[in-house]
Amino acid sequence: MSTLKLFSPARLGNIDLKNHIVMAPMTRNRATSDNVPGQIQAIYYTQRSSAGLIITEGTSPSPNGVGYPRIPGIYTKEQIEGWKLTTDAVHKAGGKIFLQIMHSGRVSSILNLPEGAEVLAPSATSPEGDIYTDKGGMQPHTTPKEMTSDDIKKAIEEYTLASVYAIEAGFDGVELHAANGYLLEQFISPDTNRRTDEYGGSIINRSSFVLAVVKSVIEAIGTNRTAIRLSPYGVNAGMTLYPELDETYAYLVEELNKLGIVYLHMVDHSAMGAPEVPKQLKQKIRELFKNTLIQCGGYNRESAEEDLQSGFADLVAFGRPFISNPDFVARMEEGAELNAPDFNTFYTPGETGYIDYTALS
């Protein structure tokens, strides 16, 4: 048995985790019928329940937020019932699980949305390039409608209701997805948020939608079940760098700390080709955020242990290794070889490349 901190029990708010290892949120596009998760997701997550904490794939709080094909939702009765299969099975296996709530905003095609839904964003700007749709293959992004103040109010309600539904579905909490260029980050960046009302312009204004969502979710389900993910310097989905970026995130994290959310999940996507997050900003965020800080992005056993030991991370999240290694925790602990992931089946429907990766016996 290893004596590393990584494999020792941890505490998150008022729940116990069996280790310091988090499975990072990963979109897998297997919710083939009306964005409803089912048995196949329950099997996938249960196979990976030796993680101390699982964070699910991005899950939409609204028909307007389902930007990609076959991503699950948490806004219908069927979706809530569907997710119960996962939470029940993961809990029976001794795991803990948060739902990641992701509204895709402008990263969308109308062809991917249910009938009657609309593509919304803080401003009417689209990311360059195409997006995959089941109905028409690769398509240009649909130009979003600039959200009215009613749309903004409604979106805050949707995030809040989705959080209530997540708890009803048996999740231990929710992670609000404010990373990777989706709706919440679209409000943070001055490139995607060109509004002239109280939600745009200054750092305070650009942070106000995110903070309003967080406050509303906290009121509904409590600080111990509310968390967030941020990706400063991320360039996914057409996001760009801007001069006041460090200052923006320092302000945001300071405010999030005041609100007392249970964890902040930081991701550095330089392992996936994004610019590296400057050390200074990373350290600043660690100083500003007093509750549990999860770090993610290109970690292995050694680097994770180092960051846990130094206090830079309270928990460490791993993404890609969990796709191809259901028993990633045991393999890491034993120093066993890892299965390589098959990129071709990351986002395809069905069991292949999803629940058929083998564990060591």
Ligand SMILES: Cc1cc2nc3c(=O)[nH]c(=O)nc-3n(C[C@H](O)[C@H](O)[C@H](O)COP(=O)(O)O)c2cc1C
């Ligand atoms: C197939 C795939 C899907 C992903 N989907 C999401 C997602 O839904 N939400 C999210 O916040 N990050 C998503 N990510 C990013 C991962 O959570 C993680 O930050 C990234 O893989 C870096 O960690 P790693 O180097 O350990 O893989 C995804 C990554 C991959 C490979």
